Amino acid sequence: MERGSGFGSPMMVALAVLVFAMVVMVPEVSATRWTVGSNMGWTSNVNYTIWAQGKHFYNGDWLFFVYDRNQMNILEVNKTDYELCNSDHPLHNWTRGAGRDVVPLNVTRNYYFISGKGFCYGGMKLAVHVENPPPPPTASPLNEKSGSPSSIFRSQYVLPTVFAIGALWDAFVRFW
Numbered sequence: 001m002e003r004g005s006g007f008g009s010p011m012m013v014a015l016a017v018l019v020f021a022m023v024v025m026v027p028e029v030s031a032t033r034w035t036v037g038s039n040m041g042w043t044s045n046v047n048y049t050i051w052a053q054g055k056h057f058y059n060g061d062w063l064f065f066v067y068d069r070n071q072m073n074i075l076e077v078n079k080t081d082y083e084l085c086n087s088d089h090p091l092h093n094w095t096r097g098a099g100r101d102v103v104p105l106n107v108t109r110n111y112y113f114i115s116g117k118g119f120c121y122g123g124m125k126l127a128v129h130v131e132n133p134p135p136p137p138t139a140s141p142l143n144e145k146s147g148s149p150s151s152i153f154r155s156q157y158v159l160p161t162v163f164a165i166g167a168l169w170d171a172f173v174r175f176w
Helices: 010-025 048-052 079-084 149-153 158-175
Strands: 033-035 061-066 100-105 110-114 125-131
Touching: 048 125, 061 125, 079 110, 079 125, 100 110
Parallel strands: 033 061
Antiparallel strands: 061 100, 110 125
């Protein structure tokens, strides 16, 4: 095999290191899968208003409903039907029959869910407000008064870049 060809070539190693460095430096964006009712699941005798308090539901998150599929269901309704526990005209029936159903929160708005068959009157209703995720934190500008050399090295980009440059240099020195 010729020197400089194939996967072990310096060019391929450098490319692999560069791709790895780019992946490491991409900021993490992730949705949250909320298990409705936490360990209690979607069942009667749980106050879902209290469960939802203090939680921030963002566009792209998911609600995961775990329930007894033989007795309960998941109906998305409007605000009036939510308040009256009226399941006659749901906007959407999210019940899929497995008792482990996921609802995507992919629109910024208020969502209202109830369980029909009379369970709503026992508290099986959930209202969530879905908002856009907050913007990622921005780095403050470095100035002589507030910035210090040590704060530069804590940046999420500097350390991976240093490792990537070191790996490229190592590949260059080994194969040339």
